[in-house]
Amino acid sequence: MPPSLKNIALHTGLSVATVSRALRGSDLVNEETRALVEQAASELGYTRPPLVGAIMSSLRRSAQHSYLGNLALIHIASPGQSEWIPFHKESIEGAQARAAELGFKLSVFKHAPVDNRHAALNRVLRSRGITGLIFINAQARADFSRFDWSPFAAVQIDYPVSDPVLHTSGIDHHRTIQMALTRLAGLGYRRIGFFIERYKDHRLAYKWSGAFAAFQRGMPELKPIPELEQPVIEKADFLRWFKKHRPDVLVGHKTAVIDWLRGEHVRVPEDAGFFNLNWNESDIPCAGLDLEARLQGAVAVEHVVTQIHQFEKGVPAHPKTIYIEGRWVDGPTLLTKGK
Numbered sequence: 331m332p333p334s335l336k337n338i339a340l341h342t343g344l345s346v347a348t349v350s351r352a353l354r355g356s357d358l359v360n361e362e363t364r365a366l367v368e369q370a371a372s373e374l375g376y377t378r379p380p381l382v383g384a385i386m387s388s389l390r391r392s393a394q395h396s397y398l399g400n401l402a403l404i405h406i407a408s409p410g411q412s413e414w415i416p417f418h419k420e421s422i423e424g425a426q427a428r429a430a431e432l433g434f435k436l437s438v439f440k441h442a443p444v445d446n447r448h449a450a451l452n453r454v455l456r457s458r459g460i461t462g463l464i465f466i467n468a469q470a471r472a473d474f475s476r477f478d479w480s481p482f483a484a485v486q487i488d489y490p491v492s493d494p495v496l497h498t499s500g501i502d503h504h505r506t507i508q509m510a511l512t513r514l515a516g517l518g519y520r521r522i523g524f525f526i527e528r529y530k531d532h533r534l535a536y537k538w539s540g541a542f543a544a545f546q547r548g549m550p551e552l553k554p555i556p557e558l559e560q561p562v563i564e565k566a567d568f569l570r571w572f573k574k575h576r577p578d579v580l581v582g583h584k585t586a587v588i589d590w591l592r593g594e595h596v597r598v599p600e601d602a603g604f605f606n607l608n609w610n611e612s613d614i615p616c617a618g619l620d621l622e623a624r625l626q627g628a629v630a631v632e633h634v635v636t637q638i639h640q641f642e643k644g645v646p647a648h649p650k651t652i653y654i655e656g657r658w659v660d661g662p663t664l665l666t667k668g669k
Contacts, residue, residue, distance in 0.1 A: 333374040356398070401434050402436070403422060417611055421626050424627030432631065464630045466486075473491075495646075498649065505655055515552065517665065522552060523555050526583065569591075606618030615662055
């Protein structure tokens with residue numbers, strides 16, 4: 331017979347209930363006891379069937395015994411980023427709502443990794459009995475190679491951690507932009523101009539620009555326009571690029587370009603359309619991609635809770651990625667009846 335919770339309880343001299351709590355990382359069990367149980371489980375070769383965790387979780391919720399543990403969402407803050415941007419706020423709201431539904435409390439931390447050992451963050455997380463971590467995207471990817479991952483299940487939204495490689499959930503950026511470009515071509519646009527600030531493209535492993543380049547190669551009926559990629563998109567450089575290539579629709583993040591064009595007597599959308607790569611961050615009404623911030627937060631929680639139920643901790647040997655697709659949003663910056 332395979333080893334059971336009862337075998338571990340007999341081996342350690344603890345109750346079955348205490349063993350069960352320790353294995354699912356409950357903060358009702360102290361760290362010394364948890365370590366004892368985990369060592370015994372490893373020695374005995376205990377593996378909990380994943381379905382058991384899901385069934386027991388469902389039973390506990392139905393019986394209104396909903397609290398199962400603590401999660402942390404960690405925002406790796408960028409220099410000078412003192413406020414949450416709207417996308418992050420929506421992601422956090424989605425994550426907190428889904429965590430509550432699954433019986434977990436989600437705490438939110440901002441972390442500026444000035445010391446890449448991250449010892450202080452480790453201490454805080456362990457002292458609060460946190461068993462699952464969600465890292466949210468920032469402007470630059472961070473090195474967590476010296477972080478102690480052993481007590482935690484972990485997932486990242488997009489790619490905020492460069493080392494080690496974690497489980498990931500987020501938007502399928504390549505598929506999403508291909509969908510958007512296909513629809514723009516279907517509206518009759520033939521000179522699609524793509525512009526992006528370099529850090530945004532770099533953070534997503536160049537999935538935006540890669541998808542745009544692949545799309546242009548596969549659509550010979552389109553007029554190829556070189557992308558504009560700069561550290562910061564500045565007015566003079568943008569207008570110089572626009573006047574040289576005369577795109578009939580612009581695809582990018584920066585809504586300020588609409589005012590720059592109108593200042594040059596270029597009408598939007600009559601002379602040139604505009605499609606926002608991140609509609610969630612738009613400060614004016616426009617067409618664009620809804621990157622499903624709330625859903626991204628919810629899916630990340632589901633991903634890390636699954637690991638907790640399966641007793642998966644530490645850096646994964648085989649990182650997995652869960653993708654969702656962004657959503658097209660109509661808006662007044664496109665001619666929806668075609669060019």
